[in-house]
Amino acid sequence: MSTARSLVTIILAVALLSACSQVRPWERGYLARKEMAWNTDALESALNDHIFFSKEAASGGDNTAGGGCGCN
Amino acid sequence: MKPKPSRSLIALSTSALALPGISLADAPPTQSTASYKISNYQEDDLSRKEAPFGDLDRYNIDVHQFKLISPVGRNFSVNIDANYETLTGASPWFTSVGLDGNPDVNLSGASGIRDKRTEVSIGARYYLENGSIGSSIGHSEEDDYRASYVGFNGERHFNNDLTTVSLAFSHSADDIFPTDAELFGRVISESKYSSSAVISVSQIINQFSTIRTAFSSTEQRGFLSDPYKLIDFRPDNKTQLAWSNSYRRFFVNRNAALHLNYRYYHDDFGISSHTIDTSWFQNLGRNYQLVPSIRYYSQSAADFFTNIDDFLKPLNEYQSSDYRLAAFGAISGGLSLVADFGNWTATLTAERYVASDKYAAYKVNQPSTALVKYNRISLGFDYSF
Amino acid sequence: MLLLRRIQTTIALLLVLVGSTTFAVEEGDKVPVFDFASIYADKPNINLEGLEGKTLFIDFWASWCAPCVLSLPLYNEMYHKYKDQGLEVIAINVDNPIEDGLDFLLDTPLDFLIPQDPEGDAAELFGVIGMPSSYLISPDGNVELVHMGFRSGDMEILEEEVKKVLASD
Numbered sequence: 001m002s003t004a005r006s007l008v009t010i011i012l013a014v015a016l017l018s019a020c021s022q023v024r025p026w027e028r029g030y031l032a033r034k035e036m037a038w039n040t041d042a043l044e045s046a047l048n049d050h051i052f053f054s055k056e057a058a059s060g061g062d063n064t065a066g067g068g069c070g071c072n
Numbered sequence: 073m074k075p076k077p078s079r080s081l082i083a084l085s086t087s088a089l090a091l092p093g094i095s096l097a098d099a100p101p102t103q104s105t106a107s108y109k110i111s112n113y114q115e116d117d118l119s120r121k122e123a124p125f126g127d128l129d130r131y132n133i134d135v136h137q138f139k140l141i142s143p144v145g146r147n148f149s150v151n152i153d154a155n156y157e158t159l160t161g162a163s164p165w166f167t168s169v170g171l172d173g174n175p176d177v178n179l180s181g182a183s184g185i186r187d188k189r190t191e192v193s194i195g196a197r198y199y200l201e202n203g204s205i206g207s208s209i210g211h212s213e214e215d216d217y218r219a220s221y222v223g224f225n226g227e228r229h230f231n232n233d234l235t236t237v238s239l240a241f242s243h244s245a246d247d248i249f250p251t252d253a254e255l256f257g258r259v260i261s262e263s264k265y266s267s268s269a270v271i272s273v274s275q276i277i278n279q280f281s282t283i284r285t286a287f288s289s290t291e292q293r294g295f296l297s298d299p300y301k302l303i304d305f306r307p308d309n310k311t312q313l314a315w316s317n318s319y320r321r322f323f324v325n326r327n328a329a330l331h332l333n334y335r336y337y338h339d340d341f342g343i344s345s346h347t348i349d350t351s352w353f354q355n356l357g358r359n360y361q362l363v364p365s366i367r368y369y370s371q372s373a374a375d376f377f378t379n380i381d382d383f384l385k386p387l388n389e390y391q392s393s394d395y396r397l398a399a400f401g402a403i404s405g406g407l408s409l410v411a412d413f414g415n416w417t418a419t420l421t422a423e424r425y426v427a428s429d430k431y432a433a434y435k436v437n438q439p440s441t442a443l444v445k446y447n448r449i450s451l452g453f454d455y456s457f
Numbered sequence: 458m459l460l461l462r463r464i465q466t467t468i469a470l471l472l473v474l475v476g477s478t479t480f481a482v483e484e485g486d487k488v489p490v491f492d493f494a495s496i497y498a499d500k501p502n503i504n505l506e507g508l509e510g511k512t513l514f515i516d517f518w519a520s521w522c523a524p525c526v527l528s529l530p531l532y533n534e535m536y537h538k539y540k541d542q543g544l545e546v547i548a549i550n551v552d553n554p555i556e557d558g559l560d561f562l563l564d565t566p567l568d569f570l571i572p573q574d575p576e577g578d579a580a581e582l583f584g585v586i587g588m589p590s591s592y593l594i595s596p597d598g599n600v601e602l603v604h605m606g607f608r609s610g611d612m613e614i615l616e617e618e619v620k621k622v623l624a625s626d
Binding site: 022023025027028030031033035036037038040041042043044046047051052054055056057058059060061 | 274313316322324328345396419430444446
């Protein structure tokens with residue numbers, strides 16, 4: 001019984017994985033658009049990070065920063 | 073006036089440039105891109121009510137940013153970043169009790185401050201079959217502040233390129249040497265070190281949407297106080313944790329993309345914060361794009377924050393009246409217009425930011441009077457060749 | 458024994474499931490039989506039968522794929538250089554809508570065959586696993602080379618292979 005159950009589980013897992021992989025390489029036209037990037041304008045986001053870092057206590061996020069400045 | 077060592081203008085990780093799983097083989101960019109952006113940042117002046125004496129002018133900063141990224145051979149890309157900033161104005165020096173019992177702010181410098189900052193960094197990236205690795209070094213120089221940093225990062229695609237995992241590390245060594253130190257009894261020279269690590273996982277959900285989650289941890293040690301404030305004494309160690317989440321979705325029938333980001337932050341000064349921001353990238357015909365954005369931020373106060381400097385408190389007890397350690401909230405909104413003509417892109421951005429204890433999501437026991445409001449306007453160009 | 462059989466069944470099922478998503482044309486395979494509609498409404502279908510005896514360079518591309526856009530003008534040069542020796546280039550456009558592909562072609566005219574594949578049927582048939590992907594087919598229908606991605610220096614590699622196949626014919 002437990003073997004059957006694990007069998008079903010494995011099949012479901014694989015089915016899920018293949019369901020996930022349904023975005024085929026040739027179907028990624030929308031994802032490839034510039035406005036879909038995590039960061040559409042490197043200078044803009046660097047400037048914003050810089051300003052928010054100097055005006056707010058929180059920092060850190062999805063990339064690491066360089067060294068400090070004394071800006072406040 | 074450079075109390076708070078702050079985040080570099082140059083983000084070290086270039087992994088943000090990568091789109092998730094567009095092609096199985098990762099590859100250097102096909103073209104070189106040079107970018108330049110000029111910005112003016114202007115804080116609203118304080119009112120006489122907030123600062124009964126001295127200067128009312130706060131910061132006015134001009135920023136020039138430059139970036140060049142180029143493919144080199146089959147497997148490499150290199151990038152050079154440079155920034156130049158000039159600053160005038162004043163910043164809060166100390167706080168005191170006003171006649172009405174509320175805190176007053178006293179700005180530094182009768183004649184205000186003038187300063188400039190120059191920063192340069194270079195980086196290289198190597199592209200493998202299923203990912204890439206990169207590193208960079210940089211240096212930033214001011215009259216009273218110097219920072220040198222190094223970073224490494226890598227990313228790898230899995231699961232038919234539907235999943236990307238990336239890791240980044242950086243380390244910075246900073247020196248602080250305040251101006252007029254002897255005249256005002258400031259520290260002569262101090263240093264501070266920061267190390268941070270980030271892990272992120274991004275996933276393609278379907279043809280139209282992707283999601284990413286990231287954890288970052290930063291350890292700072294050394295002189296973390298504000299050398300310019302009359303009284304400011306903080307722990308010499310700080311651990312910061314952040315959990316960031318991003319979502320992107322393209323709407324075919326509207327020809328627009330939605331960006332949604334949320335971050336939770338906590339540090340051992342006792343500050344927690346929420347940040348949520350969203351942008352709508354509306355394509356207008358082939359060549360134009362209009363991008364409204366809105367952002368909400370709120371933080372709790374540091375354990376040792378005081379809105380009125382306590383000159384009687386023992387010198388070995390932590391205290392700071394830095395408004396950035398107060399509980400407050402901030403709302404900002406911006407609008408960008410992007411014009412794209414083949415190899416050229418021009419971007420014009422205007423932004424308004426207002427911080428207030430009224431917007432706080434956390435309890436405000438001691439409101440700060442020095443919270444900032446500012447306007448920012450930027451004009452940027454990108455050229456691909 | 459029963460357990461073993463179950464494991465075998467599981468593996469077989471897994472292979473079926475995984476196989477359905479990872480089938481790909483590989484070097485040494487025979488080229489799949491195809492019949493594609495041209496991206497141009499006024500041009501005839503492009504099929505294997507009509508290309509008998511030719512050396513085929515089949516490429517999958519899209520207007521949103523930066524390395525593809527880089528490679529296509531170079532393929533056009535290669536086409537003109539070797540078409541008299543029996544080379545045919547077939548660059549299958551997977552843009553959806555195909556107007557995006559047609560817009561690109563307005564700016565970058567290409568002289569070889571360009572089938573349309575907005576639903577990805579052709580890409581599915583070849584089991585394309587990355588963009589761009591190209592396949593070099595000998596006149597007798599053997600897949601001589603499968604190449605993925607397009608980086609600087611790749612054109613020289615591809616041209617060498619094309620020359621080899623043309624010479625061995």
